[in-house]
Amino acid sequence: MNKDCGKLKVSFGTMSITESAKRRITEALNCGRVSSGKYVREFEERFADLIGVKEAVAVSSGTDADVLALAVLYDFGASRGDEVIVPALSFVATGNAVLQAGFKPVFVDIEETTLNIDTAKIEKAISEKTRAIMPVHLMGKPAAMDEIEKIAQKHNLKVIEDAAEAHGAIYKGKNIGAWGDLAAYSLYVAHIISTVEGGIIVTGRSDFADVLRSLRSHGRFCKCRQCVLNLGTGECAKRFKDGVDQRFLFERIGYSSKMNELEAAIGIGNLDIYRQILDKRRSNLNYWTKEFKRFEPRLKTIKQESFELIGPHAFPVILSQNAGFSREEFVGFLEARGIDTRTLFSSIPTQCEGFKFLRHKLGDFPNAEYIGERAIHVGVHQDLEKQHLDYFLDVVDEFLKGKE
Numbered sequence: 001m002n003k004d005c006g007k008l009k010v011s012f013g014t015m016s017i018t019e020s021a022k023r024r025i026t027e028a029l030n031c032g033r034v035s036s037g038k039y040v041r042e043f044e045e046r047f048a049d050l051i052g053v054k055e056a057v058a059v060s061s062g063t064d065a066d067v068l069a070l071a072v073l074y075d076f077g078a079s080r081g082d083e084v085i086v087p088a089l090s091f092v093a094t095g096n097a098v099l100q101a102g103f104k105p106v107f108v109d110i111e112e113t114t115l116n117i118d119t120a121k122i123e124k125a126i127s128e129k130t131r132a133i134m135p136v137h138l139m140g141k142p143a144a145m146d147e148i149e150k151i152a153q154k155h156n157l158k159v160i161e162d163a164a165e166a167h168g169a170i171y172k173g174k175n176i177g178a179w180g181d182l183a184a185y186s187l188y189v190a191h192i193i194s195t196v197e198g199g200i201i202v203t204g205r206s207d208f209a210d211v212l213r214s215l216r217s218h219g220r221f222c223k224c225r226q227c228v229l230n231l232g233t234g235e236c237a238k239r240f241k242d243g244v245d246q247r248f249l250f251e252r253i254g255y256s257s258k259m260n261e262l263e264a265a266i267g268i269g270n271l272d273i274y275r276q277i278l279d280k281r282r283s284n285l286n287y288w289t290k291e292f293k294r295f296e297p298r299l300k301t302i303k304q305e306s307f308e309l310i311g312p313h314a315f316p317v318i319l320s321q322n323a324g325f326s327r328e329e330f331v332g333f334l335e336a337r338g339i340d341t342r343t344l345f346s347s348i349p350t351q352c353e354g355f356k357f358l359r360h361k362l363g364d365f366p367n368a369e370y371i372g373e374r375a376i377h378v379g380v381h382q383d384l385e386k387q388h389l390d391y392f393l394d395v396v397d398e399f400l401k402g403k404e
């Protein structure tokens with residue numbers, strides 16, 4: 001996977017599909033139960049245990065996980081058109097999700113050193129219509145959850161973590177995902193636990209989880225945790241009431257966003273080897289973080305503080321203003337040598353075309369815009385070995401020497 005015509009290839013992502021996952025997939029195919037069923041339930045229970053929360057609800061993407069977590073708010077006092085505070089820098093899905101859920105995104109600039117929402121700027125963005133703060137733990141680096149929780153409590157707001165990139169992250173002794181009222185994960189291919197496509201929402205509240213189960217299935221009234229219909233173990237005793245099929249009562253505006261058994265089987269396989277995946281990725285990330293010091297100040301990365309553990313999603317590289325070369329030159333050099341790169345996203349309100357209608361202007365979010373222009377990230381995944389890590393360092397070294 002990481003060799004390209006005999007040359008080393010540093011790919012961005014990888015997939016671990018275990019033998020046990022293959023066995024489960026075959027079993028699901030053979031018995032004909034491939035839509036949401038027992039493996040989705042098992043995956044949810046094990047994911048909730050991993051984060052240390054009561055409930056987990058699996059959905060079809062990380063974006064849907066964000067959308068559904070936000071849509072829960074309508075059952076708890078929010079109205080369509082209310083506002084949600086999000087960082088200006090994230091993968092565009094964060095901004096899209098707020099709009100898709102029917103809320104207005106209110107963007108706050110990030111800190112250039114942490115890549116996360118600048119908590120000192122949050123209160124200024126709060127209005128009468130604000131209902132939630134949605135911090136993003138970008139590149140697995142925890143947002144300042146204690147400060148965010150304090151602001152949320154003061155203004156009676158919910159906190160929904162976009163933990164898409166933050167599997168395995170810990171902040172001040174508590175798992176990321178267990179801080180907010182709800183947290184949304186992506187399980188897409190490049191992520192630490194993957195179901196190929198998929199997402200999952202965790203929450204400590206059963207009433208939120210009930211609403212999530214309804215939302216992912218068209219807003220159904222029927223939302224019990226172990227729905228016997230879904231498990232295929234027989235008719236549900238509660239299905240008909242006064243001659244009405246409860247399964248076809250729709251009590252809120254919903255989505256069609258279920259995970260299927262084949263995806264869950266892959267996810268369970270990833271949970272079986274979670275420690276191995278996490279440890280390998282963390283060791284890759286730590287190695288590059290340490291070795292990258294030699295490229296400062298022209299190239300920088302983020303720092304892990306003593307009170308946190310970064311979720312090893314990827315390795316960010318930030319070009320200094322006077323590095324003496326453009327991002328395009330740098331990326332071109334890396335890509336030509338088999339190193340996959342991704343830009344480090346964009347300032348959603350000012351660098352993403354689709355958000356123009358909100359009428360922000362370039363310069364409104366200087367830190368997010370700087371990262372949007374001058375940063376990239378590369379993979380740290382479990383199939384990268386020391387030879388790949390050293391190869392990347394050698395290529396960067398060669399590039400910088402050519403620019404002296």
Ligand SMILES: Cc1ncc(COP(=O)(O)O)c(C=O)c1O
Pocket residue numbers: 061062063064066090091093094136162164165186187188198199
């Ligand atoms: C911060 C963030 N939020 C949301 C998403 C959306 O996840 P998905 O691609 O699974 O829809 C991603 C995807 O990587 C992400 O990085």
